Structures are given as structure tokens and as C-alpha cells.
Amino acid sequence: MNIRKVASLGIMLLASRLMFADASYQETTQVTGGSMVDSLKSVSFLSKSMSNMFAPMTTVTMVHGNQKAVVSKDSTEITDLDRETITHIDTLHKTYTVVTFAQMRQAIANMPKQMEQAQAQVKEAQAQQQAQQPKTDLKTSFDVSAKNTGVTKEVNGLTAQEQVVTMQMHITDPNAPPTEAVNSMTYVVTTDAWIAPDPPEVKEIQDFDMRMGQKLMAGVDLSAWKSEMSQNTGMSQLFGGNPGSGEAMAQMAKEMAKLKGTRVMEVTRMGGSGTGPGVTQNTAQAAPAAAPANSSGAVAGQVATDTAAQTAAGESSRLGVFGNALGSSALGAFHKKKAATPPPADTSTTTTTSTANGTQTTTSAVLMETTTQKSNFSQETVPSTAFLVPAGFKKVESPVYGTAGK
Numbered sequence: 001m002n003i004r005k006v007a008s009l010g011i012m013l014l015a016s017r018l019m020f021a022d023a024s025y026q027e028t029t030q031v032t033g034g035s036m037v038d039s040l041k042s043v044s045f046l047s048k049s050m051s052n053m054f055a056p057m058t059t060v061t062m063v064h065g066n067q068k069a070v071v072s073k074d075s076t077e078i079t080d081l082d083r084e085t086i087t088h089i090d091t092l093h094k095t096y097t098v099v100t101f102a103q104m105r106q107a108i109a110n111m112p113k114q115m116e117q118a119q120a121q122v123k124e125a126q127a128q129q130q131a132q133q134p135k136t137d138l139k140t141s142f143d144v145s146a147k148n149t150g151v152t153k154e155v156n157g158l159t160a161q162e163q164v165v166t167m168q169m170h171i172t173d174p175n176a177p178p179t180e181a182v183n184s185m186t187y188v189v190t191t192d193a194w195i196a197p198d199p200p201e202v203k204e205i206q207d208f209d210m211r212m213g214q215k216l217m218a219g220v221d222l223s224a225w226k227s228e229m230s231q232n233t234g235m236s237q238l239f240g241g242n243p244g245s246g247e248a249m250a251q252m253a254k255e256m257a258k259l260k261g262t263r264v265m266e267v268t269r270m271g272g273s274g275t276g277p278g279v280t281q282n283t284a285q286a287a288p289a290a291a292p293a294n295s296s297g298a299v300a301g302q303v304a305t306d307t308a309a310q311t312a313a314g315e316s317s318r319l320g321v322f323g324n325a326l327g328s329s330a331l332g333a334f335h336k337k338k339a340a341t342p343p344p345a346d347t348s349t350t351t352t353t354s355t356a357n358g359t360q361t362t363t364s365a366v367l368m369e370t371t372t373q374k375s376n377f378s379q380e381t382v383p384s385t386a387f388l389v390p391a392g393f394k395k396v397e398s399p400v401y402g403t404a405g406k
Helices: 002-018 035-041 044-053 101-132 200-216 223-231 233-238 245-257 296-318 323-330
Strands: 023-033 057-064 067-071 075-080 085-090 095-100 139-155 158-172 184-196 262-276 349-355 358-378
Touching (some): 067 200, 139 245
Antiparallel strands (some): 057 067, 158 184, 349 358
16 A cells, blocks of 8 residues: 555656646846946956956756756756755855755744844934935935837847836925026936747746745745835835835836736846036046055955946036935945046937026936846756756855754
8 A cells, every 4th residue: 555655646746747848048137338337347457357247147047847947157046846945056166055945934934023123224324324414405206107119029039029117216406596497316217128928938937936936935924024015115225215215116116017928138227317507527536545565356346346436426427416416315335426537438418408597408327237138948858967966066054044954
């Protein structure tokens, strides 16, 4: 009887695997443009590090039955639904870690409390930063829109339709003198998506992800998560805690969720425009601080940070008197500096109009553009070696979850 039960279980397991077809596709993301990128690339002694930073990042996703592998240049992540494990392989250091679903469930249960603590720390840091800055009456508002352009073309072998989602953050000064045109600045994030009906390969991988989600989240209490997400606190902090930012991000996520199908290609542009009288560019530049000669890595990192900060400030200055607002509210990753010298590749546009209060100039620029594409869709058999740890690799403890089974 026991032998029959084991045989039946084996047959059922084999049948379940045969129900799912093999599938794979490739995804590539690359920084493809923007005035800030052009400026960073022009720094000769950083050419190697910059080329690595802006090189294409490619992953290959493969599914076979209850196994999934996501392979990149430096790492591989293998999910096994039967064993309920996720194995992360570090190709560079020839090590790997194994995390169980049970460990992840516990981490998920602890995360709302950790997020609450982190947000409290962020709020405290923001309060200290605001206390050190001069008071301002600048007002912010947000707009989110989605548009189906009706344009269709073939992208990577699939017929795709264009849809554009735009989020704008407007900054204005209500206390501008009545003799001057009201200065304003708009920070813009635009996603130009080319969407095709889901090909069979994507459906197979989506089905795997759904089965994984059901198995991983079984028994997990999500009430704390729902309370945390409903507040949108993390969303608000992305834009410096400005009122309405959380709602804008939630609305953008809602609009993006409406884009049904596979996003074969997405082009995301981040930039802005400024309007005001006599928009000028400040050419003052703060030189990077000198560093000891024996710390070449630290020097390169510091110069890269300073260059990025100066470039971001320089491009913000091109947008008018509210350039600093862009730096603090939308590009908080860069500390404030004087404007950098003009970038070698000028991607900004300037228009001048006459108003009752004088000449008004509008300048706009794209600071950064990234492109993501999905391609090489295939249902060919995935080799079993794709789901194995290479020989000679050392198992180590996960820095986040610890050792499996502890």
C-alpha cells in the first residue's frame, strides 16, 4: 500500500510539472540619454566607471515547472516551489545563500514595524534639514495623466500600442512681487510604454509568480500591511513629504496598473521646466574637495558624487529661480551646490513670451532617460543546469535572513 501511495504521489508530481510549459525572455535596462548623463560622461578620468554605470543591465528569466531562475551578469536567483526555497548565487564571489519561504514569511510579518521605525527616522531627518534651511512659502501641486495615443508599431517581434503616463509636480511662489511674472517650476516624470498582448512565455512566468505568491503568503496576516500602505507615507517621502505627493504616486500606480499586457518597451524621462522673468544660468562652480593620493577609490567616488550634484544643480539653474527647489524636493539624492558649467550636450529648450508684466522665459530640460525592453521570448526547453548552483561555490549565511533552518 505504501509503495502505491508513493508511486501515485510521484505520478501526480510529474503530471503537475508537465502541465507547465518552459518559458524564457530577456529584459534589458539602460540609461539612454539626458543632459546630466552627457555631463557625467564628459569627465575623462571617470570614463571607465561611467561606462560601467551606463552600460546595459540584462537579465534572463526562465521557468521550468516549479522552478524559476533570473540570471544577470553578476548573480542568479533560483526559486523552487517544491522545496520552498530561494537561492541567491553571487557569481563574482562564487558564493550562494539559501532562504526558505518560512524565513521570508517571518520577515514579511516584521516589515510593517520596521517601515514605521524607518519612516520616523526619515521624518526626524527632514525636520532637522528644514530647520537649517530658510523658510519658504513655495507651494506644490501634483498632476497625473494617462493617454492612449492610438499609435501601433512592431517592437521586438510583437505588435505594441503606445500609452503615455505623466506625473508632474508644480512649484510656484504665491508671494512673487506683482510687478514680476509669477515664477514657476515643474518637475516631470514621463513613461512612454509600448504594450503588447501577453505572449505565451510571459503568461507562463506570470502563472509561476502567482503560484509562488499564493504559497509564500499562505498564513501571513496582511492587516498591518494594509494599514501601512493606505497611509502612503513612503510615497510622500519620495518627494520630500510635500502634501499631496502620496496621493499623486498612488494615482500614478493606479494609472500604470491600467496598462494591461506586456510592456515590451518603456522609455522613462525625468526632467522639468521653469518659467519666470529673466531666467538665467549661474555659471559659478564649486570645485570638488581634494583627497589623499593613496585613496584613489574614494577620490573617484567623491568626484562622481560632486560632479552629479553640480550637474543636477546646473540643470536646475537653467530652469529658473526655482532650480534649487528641484534639487531639494525632486532630486534630494544630490546635495545642493552652485550651478555647474554648461554641459557639452545641451538638451534643453527655451521659449520667450511677452506678458503684461514683461518678458517671460520658459526653459525645459530632460535630466535623465532610461529605456527598458523585453525580447527573445522563447518556449524552448530550459536546461536543468540553469537551476543548479555551480560546482565549487561556497554556501554562506544570508545577510538579511540568516542561515536557512535556524
